[in-house]
Amino acid sequence: MTSAPYLPAARADGSATGPGAAPADRPYLLRCPVCHESYQDDGLRLDCAGTHRPGLLSTEYARDFAPGPGSGPFRYACWLPNAARALPGGAIGATYRAERLGRELGLNELWVAFSGHWPERGAALDTGSFKELETQAVLARLPQRPPVLVVASAGNTAAAFLRACSRQRVDCVLVVPDEALPALAVAGERADCVRLVTVAGDYTDAIELADAIAARPGFQAEGGTRNVARRDGLGTALLAAAETIGRLPDHYVQAVGSGAGAIAAHQAARRLLAAGFPAAHRPDAVSGGLPRLTLCQNAPFAPMVRAWQDGLAEPVIGSGPEVRAAVAAVHARELTTRKPPYAVVGGVRESLVESGGELRAVDNAEAAAAGALFAATEGNDIEPAAAVALAGLRQAVAAGRIRPEETVLLHVTGGGRARRAAAHPPAAVHPDLRIPPGLGAEAAAYLVTGA
Ligand SMILES: [Zn+2]
Numbered sequence: 424m425t426s427a428p429y430l431p432a433a434r435a436d437g438s439a440t441g442p443g444a445a446p447a448d449r450p451y452l453l454r455c456p457v458c459h460e461s462y463q464d465d466g467l468r469l470d471c472a473g474t475h476r477p478g479l480l481s482t483e484y485a486r487d488f489a490p491g492p493g494s495g496p497f498r499y500a501c502w503l504p505n506a507a508r509a510l511p512g513g514a515i516g517a518t519y520r521a522e523r524l525g526r527e528l529g530l531n532e533l534w535v536a537f538s539g540h541w542p543e544r545g546a547a548l549d550t551g552s553f554k555e556l557e558t559q560a561v562l563a564r565l566p567q568r569p570p571v572l573v574v575a576s577a578g579n580t581a582a583a584f585l586r587a588c589s590r591q592r593v594d595c596v597l598v599v600p601d602e603a604l605p606a607l608a609v610a611g612e613r614a615d616c617v618r619l620v621t622v623a624g625d626y627t628d629a630i631e632l633a634d635a636i637a638a639r640p641g642f643q644a645e646g647g648t649r650n651v652a653r654r655d656g657l658g659t660a661l662l663a664a665a666e667t668i669g670r671l672p673d674h675y676v677q678a679v680g681s682g683a684g685a686i687a688a689h690q691a692a693r694r695l696l697a698a699g700f701p702a703a704h705r706p707d708a709v710s711g712g713l714p715r716l717t718l719c720q721n722a723p724f725a726p727m728v729r730a731w732q733d734g735l736a737e738p739v740i741g742s743g744p745e746v747r748a749a750v751a752a753v754h755a756r757e758l759t760t761r762k763p764p765y766a767v768v769g770g771v772r773e774s775l776v777e778s779g780g781e782l783r784a785v786d787n788a789e790a791a792a793a794g795a796l797f798a799a800t801e802g803n804d805i806e807p808a809a810a811v812a813l814a815g816l817r818q819a820v821a822a823g824r825i826r827p828e829e830t831v832l833l834h835v836t837g838g839g840r841a842r843r844a845a846a847h848p849p850a851a852v853h854p855d856l857r858i859p860p861g862l863g864a865e866a867a868a869y870l871v872t873g874a
Pocket residue numbers: 455456457458459460471472473475
């Protein structure tokens with residue numbers, strides 16, 4: 424354990440850009456989907472100030488769909504918050520037609536959006552996951568003198584923030600479970616502005632500590648799905664794929680933990696459709712030309728699938744040892760979010776209903792088989808969550824839900840990590856602070872912040 428407490432010196436005064444400090448060069452509004460209140464963006468706002476049921480703020484752009492030069496996410500600066508601060512370059516994945524995999528599945532037109540590392544295909548996300556798309560957009564959205572960003576992660580998000588914040592010199596605290604440390608090795612060198620804290624426990628313990636830290640003066644929760652930049656950043660994967668395909672796909676398939684990526688894809692598709700972009704080839708009466716979402720979770724922990732199938736208002740997720748055991752048993756740990764934005768206005772359920780979509784659960788054996796199939800037919804490794812998505816696609820085809828002639832976009836949300844590790848052997852990652860078991864979140868937050 425290194426010396427603690429600490430507070431990054433640059434922000435020891437707790438300075439932040441407060442209300443009314445929104446720069447005039449942000450040509451978009453934040454809109455509440457519940458009360459329809461709008462806000463100038465200060466780069467930090469996560470929620471509507473109104474007292475009503477929860478809803479996800481969304482960005483409202485005056486600009487048309489006008490991709491810029493280059494191939495990174497800021498090619499879509501037209502639909503990203505605070506394009507004025509768009510970072511140079513930036514990395515994005517690649518979309519290609521997967522003919523061999525399509526033949527294996529019985530699909531004539533299968534496209535893969537590969538959000539990972541695959542240089543030969545042009546996919547340049549070096550931490551191997553789509554989380555890099557959201558981090559780049561989140562950092563671009565920040566005001567000029569941001570508070571210290573606090574991020575809880577099960578692994579991939581922390582790796583993406585570690586890399587991006589180190590490169591952009593943005594102060595942040597990353598909180599991850601001990602077991603997630605190896606996943607950070609892909610992120611490369613960590614700058615001093617990035618503090619790393621591990622907790623003995625799982626993702627939920629990391630979230631509790633991050634919440635307690637973010638409540639301190641001078642710190643700010645990154646916000647997860649509530650952060651409009653996260654969703655719009657993730658949405659660039661759909662925008663890029665649609666540009667490559669030339670129209671919206673009939674089906675969009677992705678694995679979901681929080682579902683932020685799926686909400687983002689749906690929103691991006693809605694925007695494209697409204698902007699006159701060619702609709703899905705075989706629109707049905709429900710979706711009206713929007714891609715139908717097929718979202719996949721990993722049994723035995725698939726709370727949104729159960730909520731969807733049983734018509735529940737909210738997923739029912741306990742907190743006892745049986746839940747921890749279920750979480751520990753899943754193949755794709757990234758998908759074990761316990762508070763997914765399912766029922767909130769603008770959330771997962773609404774996206775499914777609007778698109779005529781569905782949720783599917785796949786078990787560990789199906790996921791492992793799907794991962795092996797991808798490696799054998801396409802020649803690259805994919806993350807467990809992406810294998811869950813491919814297994815769900817297989818199920819949907821077998822069930823006749825997705826037909827052979829339809830255009831399918833499979834979002835491989837992570838991959839190429841083993842391939843990259845072979846070329847760049849990852850180095851061990853050491854946290855600044857390890858929170859021992861049994862220490863409450865408040866006490867641990869004091870250790871981290873000294874306040
Ligand atoms: Zn509101």
